[in-house]
Amino acid sequence: MSRIGVAFPGDPSEASTWSGTPSGVMRGLAGAGVEPVAINVAPPPLISEAVVNAIALRYLRPQRDVRAAISRGRAAGWASPGLARVISVTAARALRAAGPLDGVVQIGTGYALPADVPIATLEDMTVAQTRERGRAYAGWDTLTPRAFAARLERQRRAYASATAVCLTSGWAADSVLRDYGIPPAKVHVVGIGRNHTAPALERDWSSPRFLFVGMDWPRKNGDGVLRAFERLREERPDARLDLVGGHPEVHAPGVTGHGVLRLDVPEQHARLDRLFGEATCFVMPSFSEAAGVVYVEAAAAGLPSIGTTAGGAGYLIGDGGVVVDPHDDAALLAAMRRLADADVAERTGAAAKLRSERFTWDQVGKRLLRALEGHPAEAEAEPVVR
Incomplete structure (x- = not known):
């Protein structure tokens, strides 16, 4: 066995x-018939913290919010x-071991x-794309031009030396082709698998019930969802909205907040399954979403999704929903x-x-193995409803 x-x-x-x-990925590789070997390349925590803190001192700038300055x-x-x-x-040490x-x-x-x-890299976005997303990804917008260029070059070298460059979406793959000049034959869109499958x-369907699931309320555009839902309810008084995750306390007609629901707590897991089963549409138009696993989890439950144009959601959702500009409340x-x-x-x-069948870890594992074996990438036309 490999x-x-x-x-x-x-x-x-x-x-x-x-x-x-x-x-x-490990489960997907095992399902594809190989032995996956976990390689943790993280330095000891004390070393990582020492390096991060030493570098952070170079980026500290005087400002009133000291905590924010330290965080940045x-x-x-x-x-x-x-x-x-x-x-x-x-x-290098972990690989030898x-x-x-x-x-x-x-x-x-x-x-x-x-x-x-053979090495197959796997990512949901590129370093070049972090600058496209403004402050959505903390730290990248703070790096000096020289440091940012060094990270770009490191990534370019990794792509150039790899047997295959694998991405979770066509959005990320486009950046590899456009910003790094990697030959199309070695750039593979392998998708992503789901970690939670609620029963379909x-x-x-007669009474609209929207479901939002997200921990980072500001980045996931929770306030935008509330604004749009409030206006929709003027036309559809029977509409409901369920919020799961890191949402604030909300008191609005038709809106129910459930807080964080953990999959490792049976009662909370069952409640989340019930919400996916009762909803008629999933909505999460994030300001930035490289690869939202929750979109494919919603699809597996038979739910259409409203996602975002800011990232790779269009590939994951395809014809199973709609993607909108997160800054466009009217859209x-x-x-x-x-x-x-x-x-x-x-x-x-x-x-x-139907589309969710391609987004399982077993399917991802098969695509990764095919890429590692040196097979050329296959072109795939992706329908996206806007």
């Missing part, structure tokens, strides 16, 4: 690491080329892997109005359910 390493700055086997993506400085430290060099040293390997899936390119085996139930309202129609919502939900 042994394929899965490298990440954190324990790839832990479900809590990076929203479960590394552990999902530390964010720059985590994004810096200095920490990337330290992780690369740890990565893993023993003989037939290939490696390198999640993230902020470190170098000195491997003599027979639901009442969001129009999308919610459209999917409040029972026939449209039911039809689009069926398309989402």
